[in-house]
Structures are given as C-alpha cells and as structure tokens.
Amino acid sequence: MRKRSARATDTGQRTTIRNQRGGAARRIGIFGGTYDPIHIGHLRSAEEARERLGLDVVLFIPTADPPHKARRLAPAAHRLAMVRLALAGNAGFRVSPIEIERAGRSYTIDTLRALRERLPPDTALTLLIGLDAFRDIGTWKDYRTLFSLADLAVWSRPPHDFAAPLDLLPVAARGDFCYGRNDKTLRHRTGTHIRFVTVTALDISASAIRQRLLRGQSIRYLVPPTVERYLRRHRLYVGRHGES
C-alpha cells in the first residue's frame, strides 16, 4: 500500500500539502537530510527558517538508504518514524516519504522534479540547506538545473557574514547569477533566488548523538523525548545499526 505523509492527501499523481489553517500550502520549504536521527538542531533551524522566510510549511524529507554510502544508516522506516514523532504537534512541519518510497540514491534534483509534478503549479518551493552542504553543491547531480527549479535558503551556524555570497557558488555557476535586492540575495537568470540566513547556533549533530548512544551516555534534551523513547525501545545506534 502506498504510504502517505501526515496530513497530505494524494489524488492520483497530485498531492496537496496542508498549511496550518487546513488550506493548500503555497510556500513550502524543502528540508532533506539523513535524520539519523533527527535532533533539536534540525527542528530549531527549520522553525527559524519557516518564520524568517514566511513559509507555510517546512517539508522534512528523509533520504532513502543510498546503495553506495560511506556509512550504514539506520533503516529508513526507523528514521522516518522518528521524524514523524519529532514533528508531531507542529502544524508548520510536515514529512514526506517521497525519497524513501523511491529508494535507491536520493538525488535532490529528482525529488524537486517529482514535487513540481505533484504539487499545484503556483507552489513556491524553497530548498533549505546548511552552509556546509551548500559548499559541496557543485558535486550534486545536475546542480545548475536545480537552481532553476527552486529558491534556495542557505543557513549558517555559527554566524557567517556572507560578505561575498557569489564566491560560495561553484565557479561554473557564477555567471548564472547576479545580486538581487540586497547583497545577501543572489538572483538566478530564471528568476529564482538564493538567500543567506543565520540561525541560532545549536552545536548538535546526529553523529555526536550516535556516539553518545554507543557509549551509553545521555541524549536527553538533544532530541525530543518521544524520539529518545523510540531510540531506547528499538535499541538504535547501540551497535547493530550504529557506526560501521
């Protein structure tokens, strides 16, 4: 049976993602990650990005289990279940299993194309991405096309002055952009934008959480209590699904 994301309705190929008032979300932030596991750093930065960028919802998209990964991830079903638990109660957050259902390597360009096909044509998509990941964007599949499919919001933690954001782009793509309304916004030749924002620095990483679990240390206040209980109940990252 086809899985559905919470409060999203599928009608054939079309999907409606609900905003906080139950209408169709028009401004959607796309936040992909391994979420291995999801933690407070993800949640807080997504909340700040939603508020700052005026998004109706942030759509969390856990990656599938890539076949050629450097590290074995916890099973996708567990990572998805923990994201669902973590987002519960926040009507501005939604989860999509689109990459997990597709399986295989998770390419952002494929996800954006699939969302574009399923969502109403007037939906504005903003890809939310950490500065660390953005620095590697030149290695992503079809990254120059990706810039034309969605706006990007790049966030940094700790604060970064983003003095010359054009220099953060791969050299081959710089000619496709000019400065927009201010020197913190880049405008793509197709009309999309890249914005640069600073979010509250919470020095939390999934890898540090996995290490703590492996050592039998507390992860209290690093993840929501529901996620902590799930991790304990399923004995995740204590050896069998941990670092490899």
Ligand code: ATP
């Ligand atoms: P790992 O430690 O396993 O590399 P991670 O905690 O960085 O994982 P991912 O799921 O790979 O988590 O991250 C998804 C996105 O969330 C990335 O864009 C990353 O930059 C961002 N991110 C991760 N941790 C934080 C944090 N503490 N604050 C803000 N953004 C974060």
